[in-house]
Amino acid sequence: MNSDFKTYLTQNANFSEEQYAEILSDLQVKNLKKGDFLLRSGEVCLHSFFVNKGLLRSYTIDKNGKEHIIQFAPEGWIITDRSSSFFHESSDLFIDVIEDAEVFFLEDKFFENLSCLSAEFAKSNTQALHNHIRNLQDRINMLLGATAEDRYLQFIKMYPDILLRVPQWMVASYLGITPESLSRVRKELTRKNFK
């Protein structure tokens, strides 16, 4: 089996081939199509979704009906609502498919079990949590301080690959600006670069 998921496991712990087999046998994998939903606001989030192929996103809808994209998840990423799944509370998030995807459905048990089997895995798990926190912090900083242009430039640097795979209005949504504004920002940037 050749997949990002296996890479994910091998990088974080070294299980035996037998252990792999067992881990994988317990796992739900699904093939999903663009537009499919994995989670809707109001539901309790029961899984972490490992993206083996394709592209997912999570977003909220505010009281004015506007989408705000929280996260993109390309290959090798995990996407979920940690609060909801950890505290078994209903989620504010939607998670859906941007590009046809192959997704591993991971339950809390999955992480618990593997953490028991491998201290390395447990550690890498904690590390992932802290990474997540760091990302959220950075995002808050961006939203508190940065102009539309700053935000876009930051995004280009951080996620050049994603930039090419999603429509512009989603980038705008992620940055917390309107598609129109982003269009103007881009225009302005090309103008600057040509003189």
Added chain:
Amino acid sequence: MNSDFKTYLTQNANFSEEQYAEILSDLQVKNLKKGDFLLRSGEVCLHSFFVNKGLLRSYTIDKNGKEHIIQFAPEGWIITDRSSSFFHESSDLFIDVIEDAEVFFLEDKFFENLSCLSAEFAKSNTQALHNHIRNLQDRINMLLGATAEDRYLQFIKMYPDILLRVPQWMVASYLGITPESLSRVRKELTRKNFK
């Protein structure tokens, strides 16, 4: 010994009296004055700070020299830069004292050791991490969607106690608006309430 710190420990695990004694004996406690710094941008954050008395805050300074308050920490709260301390990277945060404070300095070891001694404590630790994530998520949502007024109303609901203890310009900084704007928001709100 009567302190919020003991409450914190008892709520999260049941150590014996002897264990308490040992835990406490290993601990640095400091009395700090308004304006004292516990962390400056550029330093690596080596501790989590448990506020036993008083009030702390963390904040960043953006490239225009503006402060953005990230968190307030009253009695019973822990404040730190988790990313910096976990990854041993230099921090972007400042942490300083708003009201004279008594603070326990907790090293990473502290959490590791107690987590070994008590599975309960380990669990409550993980829970704290998830709580933190939830707060950050909520903050991001606020910054993406809410107007100045919305933000202030949310703040009043969530932190009525803190509202009374910090100058208004700090609340404004936390909300991501200017002191002038907050002043106007408040004016408008009182107007609304009187007719």
Added chain:
DNA sequence: CGAGCGCTTGATTGAGTTCAAAAATCGTGG
């Protein structure tokens, strides 16, 4: 008691939004 800090108020400005419509691009079925 006075200097400084925090809060308020007013006038002006500006970044980004909104609304509308045209232009470009995508994708899907015939």
Added chain:
DNA sequence: CCACGATTTTTGAACTCAATCAAGCGCTCG
């Protein structure tokens, strides 16, 4: 493979919320 409808992006004009700049007031604490 083309054509047509849908979606996305761009552009324009008016508007809005909050920022900025500036001035005055009141309190406190040194």
